[in-house]
Amino acid sequence: MLIAALPKLDDRTRVCIQAGNVNTGAFDPAKEICARAQPAGAWVHVDGAFGLWAAASPRYAHLVEGFSLADSWAIDCHKWLNVPYDSGIAVVRAHGHLQNAMTMSAAYLQASDMREPCHFTPESSRRARGVELWAALRSLGRAGLAEIIERNCRFAKVFGQCLRQAGFEVLNEVVLNNEVVLNQVLISFGGDGDTRRVIAGVQEDGTCWCGGTQWRGRTAMRISVSSWATAQEDVERSLQQS
Ligand SMILES: Cc1ncc(COP(=O)(O)O)c(C=O)c1O
CATH class of the missing domain: 3.90.1150.170 (Aspartate Aminotransferase, domain 1)
Structure with missing residues:
Protein backbone atom coordinates (compact mmCIF):
# COMPACT_ATOMS: atom_id res chain seq x y z
CA MET A 1 0.00 0.00 0.00
CA LEU A 2 1.38 3.38 -1.00
CA ILE A 3 0.87 6.07 1.64
CA ALA A 4 0.80 8.79 -1.01
CA ALA A 5 -2.08 7.01 -2.77
CA LEU A 6 -4.33 6.79 0.30
CA PRO A 7 -7.64 8.60 -0.31
CA LYS A 8 -9.26 10.90 2.24
CA LEU A 9 -10.11 8.87 5.34
CA ASP A 10 -12.83 9.36 7.90
CA ASP A 11 -14.59 7.46 10.68
CA ARG A 12 -16.50 5.33 8.16
CA THR A 13 -13.28 4.09 6.54
CA ARG A 14 -11.85 0.63 7.08
CA VAL A 15 -8.22 0.40 5.97
CA CYS A 16 -7.29 -3.22 5.36
CA ILE A 17 -3.54 -3.70 5.27
CA GLN A 18 -1.46 -6.82 4.81
CA ALA A 19 1.25 -8.34 6.94
CA GLY A 20 2.46 -10.75 4.28
CA ASN A 21 1.02 -9.95 0.87
CA VAL A 22 -0.71 -12.98 -0.57
CA ASN A 23 1.50 -12.81 -3.69
CA THR A 24 4.81 -11.34 -2.62
CA GLY A 25 4.88 -11.79 1.17
CA ALA A 26 5.56 -8.04 1.54
CA PHE A 27 4.42 -5.97 4.54
CA ASP A 28 2.51 -2.71 4.27
CA PRO A 29 3.98 0.30 6.17
CA ALA A 30 1.72 -0.16 9.18
CA LYS A 31 3.18 2.59 11.35
CA GLU A 32 2.73 5.29 8.71
CA ILE A 33 -0.73 4.03 7.71
CA CYS A 34 -1.95 3.99 11.33
CA ALA A 35 -0.54 7.50 11.82
CA ARG A 36 -2.69 8.68 8.89
CA ALA A 37 -5.77 6.59 9.54
CA GLN A 38 -6.30 6.70 13.27
CA PRO A 39 -6.42 10.51 13.79
CA ALA A 40 -9.11 10.50 11.05
CA GLY A 41 -11.12 7.96 13.04
CA ALA A 42 -10.57 5.18 10.47
CA TRP A 43 -10.28 1.56 11.56
CA VAL A 44 -7.11 -0.28 10.53
CA HIS A 45 -7.48 -4.03 10.04
CA VAL A 46 -4.55 -6.33 9.36
CA ASP A 47 -4.79 -9.37 7.13
CA GLY A 48 -1.95 -11.28 8.73
CA ALA A 49 -3.14 -14.72 7.64
CA PHE A 50 0.38 -16.10 7.43
CA GLY A 51 2.61 -13.01 7.74
CA LEU A 52 1.93 -12.12 11.38
CA TRP A 53 3.57 -15.41 12.37
CA ALA A 54 6.87 -13.74 11.42
CA ALA A 55 6.67 -12.19 14.89
CA ALA A 56 7.68 -15.57 16.35
CA SER A 57 11.07 -15.48 14.61
CA PRO A 58 13.85 -13.22 15.93
CA ARG A 59 15.13 -13.00 12.35
CA TYR A 60 11.84 -11.84 10.83
CA ALA A 61 10.09 -10.08 13.74
CA HIS A 62 11.21 -6.65 12.44
CA LEU A 63 8.78 -7.11 9.54
CA VAL A 64 5.75 -6.85 11.85
CA GLU A 65 6.91 -3.62 13.45
CA GLY A 66 4.03 -1.13 13.67
CA PHE A 67 1.30 -3.72 13.17
CA SER A 68 0.51 -3.71 16.89
CA LEU A 69 -0.90 -0.19 16.38
CA ALA A 70 -3.76 -1.55 14.26
CA ASP A 71 -7.31 -1.95 15.55
CA SER A 72 -7.75 -5.58 14.55
CA TRP A 73 -5.85 -8.53 13.14
CA ALA A 74 -6.92 -11.71 11.36
CA ILE A 75 -4.52 -14.64 11.62
CA ASP A 76 -4.76 -18.14 10.20
CA CYS A 77 -3.43 -21.09 12.13
CA HIS A 78 -3.99 -23.49 9.24
CA LYS A 79 -1.25 -21.77 7.27
CA TRP A 80 2.13 -21.46 8.97
CA LEU A 81 1.18 -23.26 12.14
CA ASN A 82 0.04 -26.15 9.93
CA VAL A 83 -3.00 -27.11 12.02
CA PRO A 84 -6.04 -28.45 10.12
CA TYR A 85 -8.44 -26.13 8.25
CA ASP A 86 -10.43 -23.96 9.43
CA SER A 87 -8.56 -22.37 12.26
CA GLY A 88 -8.66 -18.59 12.17
CA ILE A 89 -8.22 -16.01 14.91
CA ALA A 90 -9.62 -12.48 15.10
CA VAL A 91 -7.86 -10.14 17.50
CA VAL A 92 -9.30 -6.73 18.38
CA ARG A 93 -7.59 -3.93 20.25
CA ALA A 94 -10.46 -2.78 22.41
CA HIS A 95 -12.25 -5.08 24.76
CA GLY A 96 -15.90 -5.19 23.76
CA HIS A 97 -15.58 -4.76 20.00
CA LEU A 98 -15.70 -8.48 19.28
CA GLN A 99 -18.45 -9.07 21.78
CA ASN A 100 -20.53 -6.20 20.37
CA ALA A 101 -20.20 -7.64 16.88
CA MET A 102 -20.68 -11.32 17.68
CA THR A 103 -23.01 -11.63 20.64
CA MET A 104 -26.02 -13.83 19.98
CA SER A 105 -29.09 -13.90 22.08
CA ALA A 106 -32.18 -16.07 22.02
CA ALA A 107 -34.63 -17.24 24.62
CA TYR A 108 -33.17 -20.77 24.60
CA LEU A 109 -29.58 -19.50 25.09
CA GLN A 110 -29.36 -19.23 28.85
CA ALA A 111 -27.40 -16.24 30.13
CA SER A 112 -24.77 -16.92 32.76
CA ASP A 113 -21.88 -15.19 34.51
CA MET A 114 -19.37 -17.42 32.72
CA ARG A 115 -17.50 -16.32 29.62
CA GLU A 116 -19.58 -17.75 26.80
CA PRO A 117 -17.41 -18.40 23.73
CA CYS A 118 -20.40 -17.95 21.40
CA HIS A 119 -20.34 -14.24 22.22
CA PHE A 120 -16.92 -13.95 20.59
CA THR A 121 -17.20 -16.08 17.44
CA PRO A 122 -19.47 -16.20 14.39
CA GLU A 123 -20.61 -19.71 15.29
CA SER A 124 -22.68 -21.00 18.15
CA SER A 125 -21.76 -24.66 17.64
CA ARG A 126 -18.26 -25.54 16.59
CA ARG A 127 -15.56 -28.12 17.12
CA ALA A 128 -12.73 -27.56 19.57
CA ARG A 129 -10.30 -25.96 17.13
CA GLY A 130 -8.40 -24.41 20.01
CA VAL A 131 -7.16 -27.83 21.13
CA GLU A 132 -5.18 -28.38 17.93
CA LEU A 133 -3.82 -24.86 18.12
CA TRP A 134 -2.80 -25.32 21.74
CA ALA A 135 -1.16 -28.69 20.98
CA ALA A 136 0.83 -27.28 18.05
CA LEU A 137 2.10 -24.32 20.05
CA ARG A 138 2.81 -26.48 23.10
CA SER A 139 4.81 -29.06 21.16
CA LEU A 140 6.71 -26.62 18.95
CA GLY A 141 7.35 -23.90 21.48
C1 LIG B 1 -2.80 -13.22 3.09
C2 LIG B 1 -4.04 -14.08 3.02
N1 LIG B 1 -5.22 -13.60 3.47
C3 LIG B 1 -6.33 -14.33 3.46
C4 LIG B 1 -6.34 -15.60 2.93
C5 LIG B 1 -7.63 -16.39 2.96
O1 LIG B 1 -7.57 -17.22 4.07
P1 LIG B 1 -8.65 -18.39 4.35
O2 LIG B 1 -8.46 -19.38 3.26
O3 LIG B 1 -8.28 -18.90 5.67
O4 LIG B 1 -9.98 -17.77 4.32
C6 LIG B 1 -5.17 -16.14 2.43
C7 LIG B 1 -5.18 -17.51 1.85
O5 LIG B 1 -4.34 -17.87 1.08
C8 LIG B 1 -3.98 -15.38 2.49
O6 LIG B 1 -2.80 -15.88 2.07
Whole structure:
Protein backbone atom coordinates (compact mmCIF):
# COMPACT_ATOMS: atom_id res chain seq x y z
CA MET A 1 0.00 0.00 0.00
CA LEU A 2 1.38 3.38 -1.00
CA ILE A 3 0.87 6.07 1.64
CA ALA A 4 0.80 8.79 -1.01
CA ALA A 5 -2.08 7.01 -2.77
CA LEU A 6 -4.33 6.79 0.30
CA PRO A 7 -7.64 8.60 -0.31
CA LYS A 8 -9.26 10.90 2.24
CA LEU A 9 -10.11 8.87 5.34
CA ASP A 10 -12.83 9.36 7.90
CA ASP A 11 -14.59 7.46 10.68
CA ARG A 12 -16.50 5.33 8.16
CA THR A 13 -13.28 4.09 6.54
CA ARG A 14 -11.85 0.63 7.08
CA VAL A 15 -8.22 0.40 5.97
CA CYS A 16 -7.29 -3.22 5.36
CA ILE A 17 -3.54 -3.70 5.27
CA GLN A 18 -1.46 -6.82 4.81
CA ALA A 19 1.25 -8.34 6.94
CA GLY A 20 2.46 -10.75 4.28
CA ASN A 21 1.02 -9.95 0.87
CA VAL A 22 -0.71 -12.98 -0.57
CA ASN A 23 1.50 -12.81 -3.69
CA THR A 24 4.81 -11.34 -2.62
CA GLY A 25 4.88 -11.79 1.17
CA ALA A 26 5.56 -8.04 1.54
CA PHE A 27 4.42 -5.97 4.54
CA ASP A 28 2.51 -2.71 4.27
CA PRO A 29 3.98 0.30 6.17
CA ALA A 30 1.72 -0.16 9.18
CA LYS A 31 3.18 2.59 11.35
CA GLU A 32 2.73 5.29 8.71
CA ILE A 33 -0.73 4.03 7.71
CA CYS A 34 -1.95 3.99 11.33
CA ALA A 35 -0.54 7.50 11.82
CA ARG A 36 -2.69 8.68 8.89
CA ALA A 37 -5.77 6.59 9.54
CA GLN A 38 -6.30 6.70 13.27
CA PRO A 39 -6.42 10.51 13.79
CA ALA A 40 -9.11 10.50 11.05
CA GLY A 41 -11.12 7.96 13.04
CA ALA A 42 -10.57 5.18 10.47
CA TRP A 43 -10.28 1.56 11.56
CA VAL A 44 -7.11 -0.28 10.53
CA HIS A 45 -7.48 -4.03 10.04
CA VAL A 46 -4.55 -6.33 9.36
CA ASP A 47 -4.79 -9.37 7.13
CA GLY A 48 -1.95 -11.28 8.73
CA ALA A 49 -3.14 -14.72 7.64
CA PHE A 50 0.38 -16.10 7.43
CA GLY A 51 2.61 -13.01 7.74
CA LEU A 52 1.93 -12.12 11.38
CA TRP A 53 3.57 -15.41 12.37
CA ALA A 54 6.87 -13.74 11.42
CA ALA A 55 6.67 -12.19 14.89
CA ALA A 56 7.68 -15.57 16.35
CA SER A 57 11.07 -15.48 14.61
CA PRO A 58 13.85 -13.22 15.93
CA ARG A 59 15.13 -13.00 12.35
CA TYR A 60 11.84 -11.84 10.83
CA ALA A 61 10.09 -10.08 13.74
CA HIS A 62 11.21 -6.65 12.44
CA LEU A 63 8.78 -7.11 9.54
CA VAL A 64 5.75 -6.85 11.85
CA GLU A 65 6.91 -3.62 13.45
CA GLY A 66 4.03 -1.13 13.67
CA PHE A 67 1.30 -3.72 13.17
CA SER A 68 0.51 -3.71 16.89
CA LEU A 69 -0.90 -0.19 16.38
CA ALA A 70 -3.76 -1.55 14.26
CA ASP A 71 -7.31 -1.95 15.55
CA SER A 72 -7.75 -5.58 14.55
CA TRP A 73 -5.85 -8.53 13.14
CA ALA A 74 -6.92 -11.71 11.36
CA ILE A 75 -4.52 -14.64 11.62
CA ASP A 76 -4.76 -18.14 10.20
CA CYS A 77 -3.43 -21.09 12.13
CA HIS A 78 -3.99 -23.49 9.24
CA LYS A 79 -1.25 -21.77 7.27
CA TRP A 80 2.13 -21.46 8.97
CA LEU A 81 1.18 -23.26 12.14
CA ASN A 82 0.04 -26.15 9.93
CA VAL A 83 -3.00 -27.11 12.02
CA PRO A 84 -6.04 -28.45 10.12
CA TYR A 85 -8.44 -26.13 8.25
CA ASP A 86 -10.43 -23.96 9.43
CA SER A 87 -8.56 -22.37 12.26
CA GLY A 88 -8.66 -18.59 12.17
CA ILE A 89 -8.22 -16.01 14.91
CA ALA A 90 -9.62 -12.48 15.10
CA VAL A 91 -7.86 -10.14 17.50
CA VAL A 92 -9.30 -6.73 18.38
CA ARG A 93 -7.59 -3.93 20.25
CA ALA A 94 -10.46 -2.78 22.41
CA HIS A 95 -12.25 -5.08 24.76
CA GLY A 96 -15.90 -5.19 23.76
CA HIS A 97 -15.58 -4.76 20.00
CA LEU A 98 -15.70 -8.48 19.28
CA GLN A 99 -18.45 -9.07 21.78
CA ASN A 100 -20.53 -6.20 20.37
CA ALA A 101 -20.20 -7.64 16.88
CA MET A 102 -20.68 -11.32 17.68
CA THR A 103 -23.01 -11.63 20.64
CA MET A 104 -26.02 -13.83 19.98
CA SER A 105 -29.09 -13.90 22.08
CA ALA A 106 -32.18 -16.07 22.02
CA ALA A 107 -34.63 -17.24 24.62
CA TYR A 108 -33.17 -20.77 24.60
CA LEU A 109 -29.58 -19.50 25.09
CA GLN A 110 -29.36 -19.23 28.85
CA ALA A 111 -27.40 -16.24 30.13
CA SER A 112 -24.77 -16.92 32.76
CA ASP A 113 -21.88 -15.19 34.51
CA MET A 114 -19.37 -17.42 32.72
CA ARG A 115 -17.50 -16.32 29.62
CA GLU A 116 -19.58 -17.75 26.80
CA PRO A 117 -17.41 -18.40 23.73
CA CYS A 118 -20.40 -17.95 21.40
CA HIS A 119 -20.34 -14.24 22.22
CA PHE A 120 -16.92 -13.95 20.59
CA THR A 121 -17.20 -16.08 17.44
CA PRO A 122 -19.47 -16.20 14.39
CA GLU A 123 -20.61 -19.71 15.29
CA SER A 124 -22.68 -21.00 18.15
CA SER A 125 -21.76 -24.66 17.64
CA ARG A 126 -18.26 -25.54 16.59
CA ARG A 127 -15.56 -28.12 17.12
CA ALA A 128 -12.73 -27.56 19.57
CA ARG A 129 -10.30 -25.96 17.13
CA GLY A 130 -8.40 -24.41 20.01
CA VAL A 131 -7.16 -27.83 21.13
CA GLU A 132 -5.18 -28.38 17.93
CA LEU A 133 -3.82 -24.86 18.12
CA TRP A 134 -2.80 -25.32 21.74
CA ALA A 135 -1.16 -28.69 20.98
CA ALA A 136 0.83 -27.28 18.05
CA LEU A 137 2.10 -24.32 20.05
CA ARG A 138 2.81 -26.48 23.10
CA SER A 139 4.81 -29.06 21.16
CA LEU A 140 6.71 -26.62 18.95
CA GLY A 141 7.35 -23.90 21.48
CA ARG A 142 8.56 -20.52 20.27
CA ALA A 143 11.86 -22.01 19.09
CA GLY A 144 10.17 -24.75 17.07
CA LEU A 145 7.83 -22.29 15.41
CA ALA A 146 10.71 -19.94 14.61
CA GLU A 147 12.61 -22.88 13.09
CA ILE A 148 9.74 -23.69 10.69
CA ILE A 149 9.35 -20.04 9.69
CA GLU A 150 13.07 -19.49 9.17
CA ARG A 151 13.52 -22.77 7.26
CA ASN A 152 10.57 -21.98 4.97
CA CYS A 153 11.87 -18.43 4.33
CA ARG A 154 15.37 -19.77 3.63
CA PHE A 155 13.93 -22.19 1.08
CA ALA A 156 11.87 -19.41 -0.54
CA LYS A 157 15.10 -17.43 -1.00
CA VAL A 158 16.76 -20.53 -2.51
CA PHE A 159 13.88 -20.85 -5.00
CA GLY A 160 14.27 -17.18 -5.93
CA GLN A 161 18.06 -17.31 -6.28
CA CYS A 162 18.19 -20.57 -8.25
CA LEU A 163 15.39 -19.63 -10.64
CA ARG A 164 16.94 -16.20 -11.20
CA GLN A 165 20.31 -17.83 -11.91
CA ALA A 166 18.56 -20.15 -14.35
CA GLY A 167 17.44 -17.05 -16.29
CA PHE A 168 13.90 -16.63 -15.00
CA GLU A 169 12.47 -13.45 -13.52
CA VAL A 170 11.62 -12.94 -9.84
CA LEU A 171 8.67 -10.51 -9.81
CA ASN A 172 8.44 -9.76 -6.06
CA GLU A 173 8.02 -6.08 -5.07
CA VAL A 174 10.01 -3.73 -7.35
CA VAL A 175 10.46 -1.25 -4.47
CA LEU A 176 12.26 -4.04 -2.58
CA ASN A 177 14.51 -4.83 -5.59
CA ASN A 178 12.40 -7.92 -6.34
CA GLU A 179 13.90 -9.57 -3.27
CA VAL A 180 12.10 -12.41 -1.52
CA VAL A 181 11.13 -10.99 1.91
CA LEU A 182 9.33 -13.93 3.49
CA ASN A 183 8.11 -17.27 2.15
CA GLN A 184 6.43 -16.17 -1.09
CA VAL A 185 8.16 -16.15 -4.49
CA LEU A 186 6.67 -14.92 -7.77
CA ILE A 187 8.30 -16.21 -10.96
CA SER A 188 7.79 -15.41 -14.61
CA PHE A 189 9.10 -18.00 -17.04
CA GLY A 190 8.97 -15.60 -20.00
CA GLY A 191 5.66 -14.63 -21.59
CA ASP A 192 2.35 -15.33 -19.85
CA GLY A 193 1.82 -18.42 -22.02
CA ASP A 194 5.26 -19.81 -21.05
CA THR A 195 4.50 -19.28 -17.35
CA ARG A 196 1.10 -20.92 -17.66
CA ARG A 197 2.72 -23.93 -19.39
CA VAL A 198 5.32 -24.31 -16.61
CA ILE A 199 2.63 -24.07 -13.91
CA ALA A 200 0.55 -26.73 -15.65
CA GLY A 201 3.65 -28.94 -16.03
CA VAL A 202 4.61 -28.58 -12.35
CA GLN A 203 1.06 -29.42 -11.25
CA GLU A 204 0.93 -32.40 -13.59
CA ASP A 205 4.33 -33.67 -12.40
CA GLY A 206 3.37 -33.49 -8.72
CA THR A 207 6.84 -33.16 -7.18
CA CYS A 208 5.59 -29.93 -5.62
CA TRP A 209 2.45 -27.83 -6.09
CA CYS A 210 2.53 -24.20 -7.18
CA GLY A 211 -0.40 -22.09 -8.30
CA GLY A 212 -0.65 -19.24 -10.76
CA THR A 213 -1.52 -15.61 -10.14
CA GLN A 214 -1.64 -12.22 -11.82
CA TRP A 215 0.86 -9.65 -10.62
CA ARG A 216 1.03 -6.16 -12.08
CA GLY A 217 -0.61 -7.34 -15.27
CA ARG A 218 1.60 -10.42 -15.70
CA THR A 219 1.01 -14.10 -15.14
CA ALA A 220 3.26 -15.49 -12.44
CA MET A 221 3.91 -18.75 -10.66
CA ARG A 222 3.28 -18.34 -6.94
CA ILE A 223 5.63 -20.41 -4.81
CA SER A 224 4.52 -20.47 -1.19
CA VAL A 225 6.80 -22.39 1.16
CA SER A 226 4.81 -23.01 4.29
CA SER A 227 4.87 -26.67 5.27
CA TRP A 228 6.60 -27.94 8.40
CA ALA A 229 7.59 -31.01 6.37
CA THR A 230 9.44 -29.28 3.51
CA ALA A 231 13.12 -30.25 3.51
CA GLN A 232 16.16 -29.22 1.47
CA GLU A 233 15.84 -32.28 -0.76
CA ASP A 234 12.23 -31.32 -1.62
CA VAL A 235 13.44 -27.90 -2.73
CA GLU A 236 16.23 -29.45 -4.83
CA ARG A 237 13.89 -31.98 -6.47
CA SER A 238 11.32 -29.24 -7.17
CA LEU A 239 13.95 -27.01 -8.78
CA GLN A 240 15.13 -29.88 -10.98
CA GLN A 241 11.56 -30.47 -12.17
CA SER A 242 10.88 -26.83 -13.04
C1 LIG B 1 -2.80 -13.22 3.09
C2 LIG B 1 -4.04 -14.08 3.02
N1 LIG B 1 -5.22 -13.60 3.47
C3 LIG B 1 -6.33 -14.33 3.46
C4 LIG B 1 -6.34 -15.60 2.93
C5 LIG B 1 -7.63 -16.39 2.96
O1 LIG B 1 -7.57 -17.22 4.07
P1 LIG B 1 -8.65 -18.39 4.35
O2 LIG B 1 -8.46 -19.38 3.26
O3 LIG B 1 -8.28 -18.90 5.67
O4 LIG B 1 -9.98 -17.77 4.32
C6 LIG B 1 -5.17 -16.14 2.43
C7 LIG B 1 -5.18 -17.51 1.85
O5 LIG B 1 -4.34 -17.87 1.08
C8 LIG B 1 -3.98 -15.38 2.49
O6 LIG B 1 -2.80 -15.88 2.07
